[in-house]
Amino acid sequence: MLSIKNLHASVEGNEILKGINLEVNPGEVHAIMGPNGSGKSTLANVLAGREEYEVTEGSVIYKGEDLLEMDVDERAHAGVFLAFQYPVEIPGVSMATFLKEAINANRRARGQQELSPVEMLKFIRSKTKLLGMDEQMLKRSLNEGFSGGEKKRNEMLQMALLEPSLAILDETDSGLDIDALKVVADSVNALRSPDRSFIVVTHYQRLLNYIVPDFVHVLFNGRIVKSGGKELALQLEEKGYDWIKEENAVAG
């Protein structure tokens, strides 16, 4: 599915990622944890194609293709989805218009027929219902005036509608109360399938009580310094990140 090799990336000349290696197979859930400033969000954004991040070395192969050569929208068409840490508010673009445009843009790119307005509404309704969202929300401007929880729920709605092969959740759990957190976890769990993979970037272990990962990686200072199973997350919860920092300070 995804193969990251020796990935280096910089923002405004500062190197943030210093050689990431990661293999994600179909159906797997990988959790990326780490202290603030370790490069977690940078990794998520580089995969989504944000232009401020410059890849200086290394490769990312997605389904056999060079992901770094693809435009932002092409990555979406190929099935890469980023749930934003800070979803953007866009006044004047209604949720309904946005979802319709996004769904049909992906269908066109994949050579599928666009959905008729009736099919579209039916499809969107089936997912809003699943997420316990009020349909009135479709009339509102995209993310404008949404609470933190509503914004994250909206990211999950988009994920459900776009049915990606690789979903990257960038600290989707930050700032959420337990109910909102469960909605996020339920959305991910509902979509888990043998041909769909997830990278869950999180600062806290709590989300991983609900989304049980196959692998946990600890990112520190731009590198993955520790990998393990779900028990690694519990260890981090118990001991914090200091022992990682110390270990690496000694090793470094």
Added chain:
Amino acid sequence: MPTAIASEHIGHFIELYEKAKALSSPAPKLAALQDKAAAHLEEMRFPTRRDEDWKYTSVRQIVSQNWALGKATTLSPEHIENAAIKDLDDIRFVFVNGQFVPALSTPASQWPQGLTIKSLADALEGEDSEWLSAKLEAHAMHDNPFVVMNTAFGQNGWYMEVQKGAVIEKPVHLMMFSTGEEAFVQFPQLWVHAQTGSEFSVMEHYLPKEGNTPHFTCAVSCLRLEANAHVHHYRLQRESDTAFQINFCEVEQERDSVYSSYATDLGGAIVRNNQNVLLEQSNTETHLNGIYLINGEQHVDNQTFMDHAVPHCNSNELYKGIVTGKARGVFNGKVLVRPDAQKTNAFQQNSTLLLSPDAIMDAKPQLEIFADDVKCSHGATIGQLDESAVFYLRSRGLPLREARTLLQFAFLGEVISNMPHEPVRNFVEKLVHDKLYNH
């Protein structure tokens, strides 16, 4: 010498006036007014960029041309039907090259009750409009030469009187077509007198001309709202990019009246709009909405003037535009709150997206406040598209062009959504959408 050149240009229009007189002779009162205007015009000069009000817009290219008067001609009924606004049940007035064409217009027998429509000459001969004759006298001696010129030439003006308490459901739709190879000038004139408690909607619609020969529209509209009258006034300008327009609109509001304007400028080479509103009595509401979407070498200049002369009046201005290519937009919004106008609420917002390195926007909000118990604000922003929003949309699969178009559309949508007639709103949305996509 610039002044000499300017008066020489006036001379062309005086010659044209003599020609027009030789061709037709209006009723005596109108003829006298027009002669008066022409005589005044002869003493005037056209403004230059040294005049403060015309600092950003040069009219040299317009007034230095040798214009002919629009030739009477007609178009096929199919042509009119194809240009109609879908689902809009309207009272149509069709003009071709500035000439009224009754055969293509809604017949008088179908004009609604409560609405009296007369030609300017007829209205003036009648005893019923002191207001009209007083205003025309003032226009003949106006300090703006384009207003004077319009008064001298305007023969196809219409006077619409909405009777007391009448609610006219169907909007009056003035469709201005132009056709043919000749470069011509036209002088549309619209008069609306909305009596106490009446409701009325009117739309000036300037359609694109086929072919590249330029024409010049010098338009004046004048509206008076009596107590508690409600008027919606659309101006939809989508002429070809070789057309010139100078508009002058004057509104007078009596107590409790509500005036809303919706000005959309999509076409034109050089366009100048003056929108003046005088609040004569208290508790009025005024909404001025404007859109400009220009590219290439288009130039659109909007000047508004809200004159708060009395207490307890509310005005709200929202002008938004997108300027690309080498186009230039101008917004000069003046709000005057006179010493007596306590408890005034006056808001003004002008926002522009400037989307190319050579595009220019001049925004000049001007608040002059002489009362102390008022709420007034103004804002002018000039910016680019929000790149984080573009990224967000693209990350959901929208191609770059579609993401940018959607955001531009949303930007102008705030103004379009204020238009109360759904068919008009849909029509303007489609025009804006098409122009954004064909950039």
